[in-house]
Amino acid sequence: MSVIVERAGFLTSVQDLGRAGYREVGVSSGGALDSFGLRVANLLVGNDESAAGLEITLGGLQLRFEDERVVAWCGGEFDVQSGSKMMPPGHMACLHAGDELKFARPRVGCRAWLAISGGIDVPIVLGSRSTDLRARFGGFEGRTLRDGEVIPLATGEALSSPSAGISSWTAPHDWVRPAKPKPILRFIRGVDWNRFKASTLRRLTSETFAISPDSDRMGVRLDGPDLKRVDESDLVSEAVAPGTLQVPPSGKPILLLGDCQTIGGYPKIAHVITVDLGIAAQLCAGDYVRFSEVSLADAHRFLFERERQLELFRVGVSLHTS
Amino acid sequence: MEIVPIGDSALIVRMRDRFDDAPEQTLDAVLRAFRQLRHSAIPGAIELAPAYTSIAVFFDPIVAAKASEIPDDIFDWLNTRIRAAVAGVGDPGRKRRSTSRTIEIPVCYDREFALDIGDVAKGANISPDEVIHLHSAARYRVACIGFVPGFPFLTGLPKKLVTPRRDVPRKEIPPGSVGIGGAQTGIYPLRSPGGWNLIGRTPLRLFDPQKNPPTLLNAGERVRFRPIARDEFESLKR
Numbered sequence: 001m002s003v004i005v006e007r008a009g010f011l012t013s014v015q016d017l018g019r020a021g022y023r024e025v026g027v028s029s030g031g032a033l034d035s036f037g038l039r040v041a042n043l044l045v046g047n048d049e050s051a052a053g054l055e056i057t058l059g060g061l062q063l064r065f066e067d068e069r070v071v072a073w074c075g076g077e078f079d080v081q082s083g084s085k086m087m088p089p090g091h092m093a094c095l096h097a098g099d100e101l102k103f104a105r106p107r108v109g110c111r112a113w114l115a116i117s118g119g120i121d122v123p124i125v126l127g128s129r130s131t132d133l134r135a136r137f138g139g140f141e142g143r144t145l146r147d148g149e150v151i152p153l154a155t156g157e158a159l160s161s162p163s164a165g166i167s168s169w170t171a172p173h174d175w176v177r178p179a180k181p182k183p184i185l186r187f188i189r190g191v192d193w194n195r196f197k198a199s200t201l202r203r204l205t206s207e208t209f210a211i212s213p214d215s216d217r218m219g220v221r222l223d224g225p226d227l228k229r230v231d232e233s234d235l236v237s238e239a240v241a242p243g244t245l246q247v248p249p250s251g252k253p254i255l256l257l258g259d260c261q262t263i264g265g266y267p268k269i270a271h272v273i274t275v276d277l278g279i280a281a282q283l284c285a286g287d288y289v290r291f292s293e294v295s296l297a298d299a300h301r302f303l304f305e306r307e308r309q310l311e312l313f314r315v316g317v318s319l320h321t322s
Numbered sequence: 323m324e325i326v327p328i329g330d331s332a333l334i335v336r337m338r339d340r341f342d343d344a345p346e347q348t349l350d351a352v353l354r355a356f357r358q359l360r361h362s363a364i365p366g367a368i369e370l371a372p373a374y375t376s377i378a379v380f381f382d383p384i385v386a387a388k389a390s391e392i393p394d395d396i397f398d399w400l401n402t403r404i405r406a407a408v409a410g411v412g413d414p415g416r417k418r419r420s421t422s423r424t425i426e427i428p429v430c431y432d433r434e435f436a437l438d439i440g441d442v443a444k445g446a447n448i449s450p451d452e453v454i455h456l457h458s459a460a461r462y463r464v465a466c467i468g469f470v471p472g473f474p475f476l477t478g479l480p481k482k483l484v485t486p487r488r489d490v491p492r493k494e495i496p497p498g499s500v501g502i503g504g505a506q507t508g509i510y511p512l513r514s515p516g517g518w519n520l521i522g523r524t525p526l527r528l529f530d531p532q533k534n535p536p537t538l539l540n541a542g543e544r545v546r547f548r549p550i551a552r553d554e555f556e557s558l559k560r
Contacts, residue, residue: 023371023380024356025529025537026471125531135471135512137531191326191334236341237468237475239371239378241332263373263468271329274383296397299330300383304393307384 001067003116005149009060009103014120014139016052019128023262031130032113033217033258033281037074040175041115043317044072044092046156051119052129056112059103065095070117076109076179076282085166090176093166109179109282117156133217134259169320171313179282185272186294190245192267200228204269205291213285217259220283226251227269237265243272255280273299275306325401331383335404336376345477348375349465353542354413361414362407365389372541373466424544429500430555431522438519442502446482454549456480457521462545472511472529472537476545479507491517498523525559
């Protein structure tokens, strides 16, 4: 059982919640850049939250289904259509054999995550089905999808008749539509915060940064005020994490995302909090972003609260689908 | 030792501030703490990443909060747990690897693979053959694995061979390429961009995601390079 990629679009890859346990040998966590969005989409179609789905970048994807599947997606402001029907994010839709699903170019944001009941059935490599595009392994042959390919799907748990068509109820707006123009990302102070001038630290939170075109799954490159250090001494390389805002000697910061390398030697001025990484994953060339500081305790509180809401939503979904 | 958060889901345990002044002792301390942290399986900890002077601990705050007696401050709780683990007596990995194994890496230093050996030789004011001799006579240690999967950063490069990175990095470097970047030497496991000076190539595969463990080398292990001729390179590659 499979789905046919009629058009692969700009950049589409198989991703799950990422790889754990191989960071000590240089393997990135990778996975869906908005892992929460993929979890929600998976929940909607009755999958395990960690099932593999598709990460769609800038649209252009067109799929044709070979059998009946429930689908749902989360992400940027994409027009998604099945036949003549529009399919908004956060809804579940039942598609039949021969049905098509199309992602147009997004109006805001750049990425979307599509869950298909059963999940994408590619081999597990180093504990995950995610595609590591930089190291070229995992996912579908270690690379992005191409036109005409046939992607294997696992058998889904038979949902008790998700009444044909598109569900009227939806997941919470913030979860399924994280993209916004000029978002504010919340951060906690970086380990190298004190290596920067006081004036630099003020500019980090008062000024706007533009997203540069050479951004990818490794990181978002930002253009704005130069972030100047107090001293230019070399630092000993140590771990970086998705969300880390590092500042190379150019003074132009890079916000690291899921495919970032495991260690780095640039000073870390800030770390974007986990609940805002889904917003960060929507940043693309031409966008602007701002930053605001929160405490570590707040970052944790926001995360726990979101998880509690997801717990309630999980119960809601099971009532709707049973 | 200090423990600092890098975001809300990871922290760094820094054993020392400097590395270069005492690389052997620093690595020993880091690897001992690394094994103790792995052995103590702190609730919520997902993975560890040692690098030079530190070990990063990546954790799931939700799992940690459930296990914690102080869910309002899981950083504080993890801090206490980590300090207890690292201060623990004994070394869980000590017996197994009382003498870190030495891995021999065959390297073909032929000109075709050694695009920058001339620059290294010029910088040291010696001949390319002497570069090969110095590079293969030295004993190295893996300070950490990173940059790309399986890339070993090796300490122990003879001072004479220290060469700054190239001004313009190459867009693509073939897998197996052996290079010098500043005071370190290393091997590119995958086709990737890079700015190190290339002086040879190994036929060995340093990273294979289909194998477990996927890498040939691990942090702390000792390495030496054995010069090989082109025909041995080809036969080992097969």
